Amino acid sequence: MQPRCRDFPANVRAALADAPLQAALAKTAGGFPKKRLQGIATLPEFELMRDRATAIREHVLDHLDFYLEEFAERVEATGGQVHWCADAEAARAAVLGICQAAGARTVTKGKSMIGEEIAINDHLERHGIRPVETDLGEYIIQLRGETPSHIVAPAIHVSQAQVAETFRAHHRGLPPGRPLETPRQLLTEARETLRREFLAADVGITGANLLVAETGTSLIVTNEGNGDLTQTLPRVHIVLASIEKLVPTLEDATTVLRVLPRSITGQEMTVYTTFSSGPRRPGDPDGPEQFHVVLLDNGRSELLGGELRAILRCIRCGACLGHCPIWSNVGGHAYGWIYSGPMGAALTPALLGLPEAWHLPQASTLCGRCEAVCPVRIPIPQLLRRWRARAWSAGKPPGVARPLLRAWAWLARRPRLYHRLSNLAARVLARLGRGGALRSLPGAGGWCRSRDLPAPEGRTFLAQWQARRGGRE
Amino acid sequence: MLQRIRGALGRGALDGAEAGRLRAQLADPPANRTPAGSRGSPETLLRRFVAKLRGVSASVDGVAALAELPVALERYLAADGLPRRIRVAPHPELLGLPWSTAGLEAGYGPAGDADAVGVSRAYAGVAESGTLLLCSGPESPTTLNFLPDTHVVVLATSELEGSYEAVWRRLRAAGEPRAFLPRTVNWITGPSRTADIEQTLQMGIHGPRRLHVVLVGEGLQEACAEA
Numbered sequence: 001m002q003p004r005c006r007d008f009p010a011n012v013r014a015a016l017a018d019a020p021l022q023a024a025l026a027k028t029a030g031g032f033p034k035k036r037l038q039g040i041a042t043l044p045e046f047e048l049m050r051d052r053a054t055a056i057r058e059h060v061l062d063h064l065d066f067y068l069e070e071f072a073e074r075v076e077a078t079g080g081q082v083h084w085c086a087d088a089e090a091a092r093a094a095v096l097g098i099c100q101a102a103g104a105r106t107v108t109k110g111k112s113m114i115g116e117e118i119a120i121n122d123h124l125e126r127h128g129i130r131p132v133e134t135d136l137g138e139y140i141i142q143l144r145g146e147t148p149s150h151i152v153a154p155a156i157h158v159s160q161a162q163v164a165e166t167f168r169a170h171h172r173g174l175p176p177g178r179p180l181e182t183p184r185q186l187l188t189e190a191r192e193t194l195r196r197e198f199l200a201a202d203v204g205i206t207g208a209n210l211l212v213a214e215t216g217t218s219l220i221v222t223n224e225g226n227g228d229l230t231q232t233l234p235r236v237h238i239v240l241a242s243i244e245k246l247v248p249t250l251e252d253a254t255t256v257l258r259v260l261p262r263s264i265t266g267q268e269m270t271v272y273t274t275f276s277s278g279p280r281r282p283g284d285p286d287g288p289e290q291f292h293v294v295l296l297d298n299g300r301s302e303l304l305g306g307e308l309r310a311i312l313r314c315i316r317c318g319a320c321l322g323h324c325p326i327w328s329n330v331g332g333h334a335y336g337w338i339y340s341g342p343m344g345a346a347l348t349p350a351l352l353g354l355p356e357a358w359h360l361p362q363a364s365t366l367c368g369r370c371e372a373v374c375p376v377r378i379p380i381p382q383l384l385r386r387w388r389a390r391a392w393s394a395g396k397p398p399g400v401a402r403p404l405l406r407a408w409a410w411l412a413r414r415p416r417l418y419h420r421l422s423n424l425a426a427r428v429l430a431r432l433g434r435g436g437a438l439r440s441l442p443g444a445g446g447w448c449r450s451r452d453l454p455a456p457e458g459r460t461f462l463a464q465w466q467a468r469r470g471g472r473e
Numbered sequence: 474m475l476q477r478i479r480g481a482l483g484r485g486a487l488d489g490a491e492a493g494r495l496r497a498q499l500a501d502p503p504a505n506r507t508p509a510g511s512r513g514s515p516e517t518l519l520r521r522f523v524a525k526l527r528g529v530s531a532s533v534d535g536v537a538a539l540a541e542l543p544v545a546l547e548r549y550l551a552a553d554g555l556p557r558r559i560r561v562a563p564h565p566e567l568l569g570l571p572w573s574t575a576g577l578e579a580g581y582g583p584a585g586d587a588d589a590v591g592v593s594r595a596y597a598g599v600a601e602s603g604t605l606l607l608c609s610g611p612e613s614p615t616t617l618n619f620l621p622d623t624h625v626v627v628l629a630t631s632e633l634e635g636s637y638e639a640v641w642r643r644l645r646a647a648g649e650p651r652a653f654l655p656r657t658v659n660w661i662t663g664p665s666r667t668a669d670i671e672q673t674l675q676m677g678i679h680g681p682r683r684l685h686v687v688l689v690g691e692g693l694q695e696a697c698a699e700a
Contacts, residue, residue, distance in 0.1 A: 028672040045508045052506065065478045066487050066495060074651060084474050136678055137669035153672065160671050183670045187678055194679065199586055214499045215654050225665040225680025228619045232657070243474070248495075249502035254637045258508070265668070268525070268602040272680065273660035280656050283611040285563075285583040287656050297474055304481035 001119055001147050003352055005336035008359035015330040024157050025331055032264070032322025036373060039266030049258045054377045056252045057313035060244070061304060067213040067246045068295070074216025078278025080291035088118040091296045095120055095205070095238060098292050099129050102236045104202035110220060110227035111135040112207030113151055113316060114240040114296055116338040117351070120205070131205075132197045134226035136190055143170045149332030149340065152264050152318035157331050160186070194226070204230035204288070208241035209315070210256060211293070214249040217277045218293060221261065221270040228274055237276070237288040242296045244312040250275075256315060259375035263319040299351050307386050311346045313376040320370035320380060326363050335360060342370035346383040354387070358396040361387035423463055426456040500650040504638070511601040511636035518600035518635050519696045523688075525603025529663030530676060531684040535693025539566055539627075542687060543575035546625060549685055550577075550590065555623055560588040564612040567594060567627070583614035584621055591621035591681070595628040597640040598686075602662055605686065606640050609657035618659055624681035626661070630690030 004011065015021055040046040060067055072082040083098075085091040091114075099107060107124060109115060109131055121131040121142070133142040137155035141148060143166050148154030155163075164180040167189055179185055206227050208218040218239040220227045231237045247253050253275075261267040280287030303309045321327045321341030332340035337357075339347050345360035361384040370380040391397070392405075411418050432438060433455020440448045447453055458464075479485055487495070513521065523533050536545050550557060561567050563581040572579035584591050594613060597606040605626050609615045618624060634640050637660075644653050665680030676682055688697065 024671070031672055043508055043510070045506075048506065049508075062482070063487065063495060065475045065482070066492060068475065068478070070496070070499060077652065086474060086477075134679065135669070136667045140669065153669065155669050156672065163670055183673055183675050186670060187667070187675050191678055195586065198679075214502065214651055217654060223666045223668075224678040225619050226678070228615070228659070229679055232615050232619065243478075248499060250641045251502045251505045251638060254641070255505060257637075267529075267662070269604050269660065269662040271529070271661065271663050271666055273604075273662070275654065275658040275660075276656065277654045278656060281610070284609060284656055285611065285614040286616045287609060295474075297477070301474065301477045301481050304478060305483055306481075 001116070001122075001338065003337040003356055005348060005352065005357040005360060008334065008336055008363065011334040011336055012330050012363075015334040020159060020162070021157050021331055024159055025328060028153075028156050029322060029328040032319070035266035036263055036319060036323075037266075039262030039268070042268050043258065043262060046259065046262065049255055050375050050377060052255045053259050053315075053375055054313065056247055056255060057315070057376050060246050060248065061309060061312055064243065064246065064301075064304065067248060068243060071211055071213040071216055071246060072293075072295075074213070075278065075291070075293055076216075078216055078291075080216065080278045080293060083292060083294045085294055085296050085298075087298050088296070091118045091240070091294050091298075092120060092123045094292075094294050095240070096123060096127055096129075098236060098238055098290075099124065099203050100127070102202055102290070104129055104236070106197065106201045107131045107203045107205055108197055108201040108230045108234065109133050109138070110204070110206035110222065110230040111138050111154070112205065112240045113338060114207055114242055115205060116148065117242075117298065118240070118296065120240070132194070132201070134194050134198065134230055135222070136187075136224060136226075139190065139194065140166060143167075147333065147338055150318055150321055151316050151339065157333065198229045198233050201230075201234045203236040203238060204232075204234040205238045205240060206231050208239050208245050208293075209260070210247050210253050211241055211245045212248075212250055212253050212275070213246055215275075215277055217250075217275045219253060219273070219275050221257070221273050223265070223267075223271040225272050228272055231274075231276060232287055235288055236290040236292070237279070239276070239291075239293045240296070241293060242298065242300060244300055260315055260317050263317040263373065263375045264322070303350055308346070308350060308383055310378045311343065311350070311380075311383055313378055314343050314347070315376060316343075317375055319373045319375065323369040323373045325365060325367060325369075335363075342380045342384070343378070346378075346380050346387070349387050354391055354394050354396065358387075358391040358394070361391065362397070419460070419462060422460050426458070426460050430456045430458060507636040507638055508601065511599075511639075513600075513635065515630075515633075516696070518633055519630060519688075522598055522600040522603055522633055523696055525600070526663075526686055529603055530666075531603070531663050531686055533686050533688065533697050535688045535690070535697040537689075537691060537693070539570065539689055542567075542627065542689070543570050543572045543577055545687060546592070547575040547577055549625075550623075553683070556589045558588075559590040559592055559625075560584050560617060560621065561592040562594050562613050562617055564594040567592065584616040584619075586620060588621045590623045590625065591617035592625045592627065593617050595626050595632065597643065598628050598633040599637050599640060599660075600633060600635050601637070604637070605661045607659045607661065608644075608655045609659075610655050615657050615659065618661065619680045622677070622681055623683040623685065624661075624664070625685045625687060627687050627689060630688055630693065
């Protein structure tokens, strides 16, 4: 997909004016915090497990070269093949090569953000191979020609009625008058349609939630079972994974799994958690004959030594999206590429560059909820601030914002003057608003167009603080 | 790629001693701190397991011996109006069972699209979360776990563990270091589900709509009784 991160401000305006999207978000986005709280209530040791998961992910990043070599050695020992890919183009070429060597016509796909990142579907289609998404949400958005709006709930922006419309438009062989009013009817139709694809596919492509160095294992978590049919029925199984997905041992994977589903769906464990090591073994009655792991770097190794590396700890649970006041109001598409919300704002500039993505780190109130819920404690607000500093050095934001911000910085570095001016402003605004609200204010037109500005009730916080402390002493 | 990573980390390849230390941990991983919910007497774990299974919409039955499995299974299928033709894992313990005496038509081997009921033999159960653990192999086709509409899993109570870690220990003890896993290990926690349409939970999308667990062991009446 062509990134549209440059258009973020316009995307946001469009998202806020998009009534069906707003209805979908209002209906669903609020559910994520509740589910997470239910999930962590089932594990009294949740905070301890978060600490452990964080330490595991940091340890892996410190020794990434070692664990990648160990992982690759085990994959090859079990009869699999590892493909080292520096960038998206190399990964696309590797996948296409495997598919062509297998004479593939149809490829089923489990959910993979790396598949989205390298736009593998377009590439396969251009070469006459038909990719079929099998996660229900991914399937719906593939039919609609869209990208995921949430990394775990990709079709969260689509209403049930829109799903029915989409199925009617694409499932051509079925009676046009069939009832598609209930989720059950939609599910049955999707199940039957995709079952035929599973059985016909020559190659199955899955992502990996984790890679285990101990045993050369790739691991996926799903609730539908689509990932398992994708990797069990075809002759060839391809795993798409980025290099930072490693954990050392099965014990470490287990610790991460105790915090992953709880953080997003609230489940103690996903329905299907599957560990795959190599192709089918002698005597196995089913399973793929070939097992390939495509390892993608795509700029990640450059982050390892720098101040932004904590984003590489991310396990893609999606908790930060559903807890973000920005994401919850505009959804994922406004961000303009595949990763959205706070983690997307922290990762996308590294993958696409600041000229494309500089807007995204600005799209945050820095309220800190993302960091508070992150199962691997990524200090996302801090990363966003670092991106903002880099963007500033690169001339972003441009225009009138620069002298204004410079003036603010000049003032903020002079505390006495700052306090005197803010005291004055508080008094003037309080008088103008007469203790209530201001309908309009020069320089705050953007705010006042849609709501009143509450007027200060009296003196500034610092003035009150000093008065109280003075009273106590 | 490895060079690039080392460059970013500001070092060369790990020295021999450090690499040796980490490799030893991969061959014999340090124990995890497991949650309190994974500990307890066998009776406590069994009760927790059954409660967790029901909590994830699985059904549970108990038999005293494997020989009683066909009759118990026939009763379950008849009660839900499900087909009597079943596809069974070619596991030694399941091979000689009197299916036809119980009125069931059993075939052995991997599942195909037409199979409506699959019967698997689990490797272990995990009480912590009500998770079943199945290992692929000649006696345990993976397709049985996913293609049929109804998945029946047979587990001996002696195979029930408190934590996932206990199962890793069992698998490790039975094989070579780092080479003890079968091609596929499936953790299964309830029947297939999706919330992709308006975040509304629906059972049975690609995998089985029903997950039925038959526990084999003594004294199961009380543990399996509906609360």
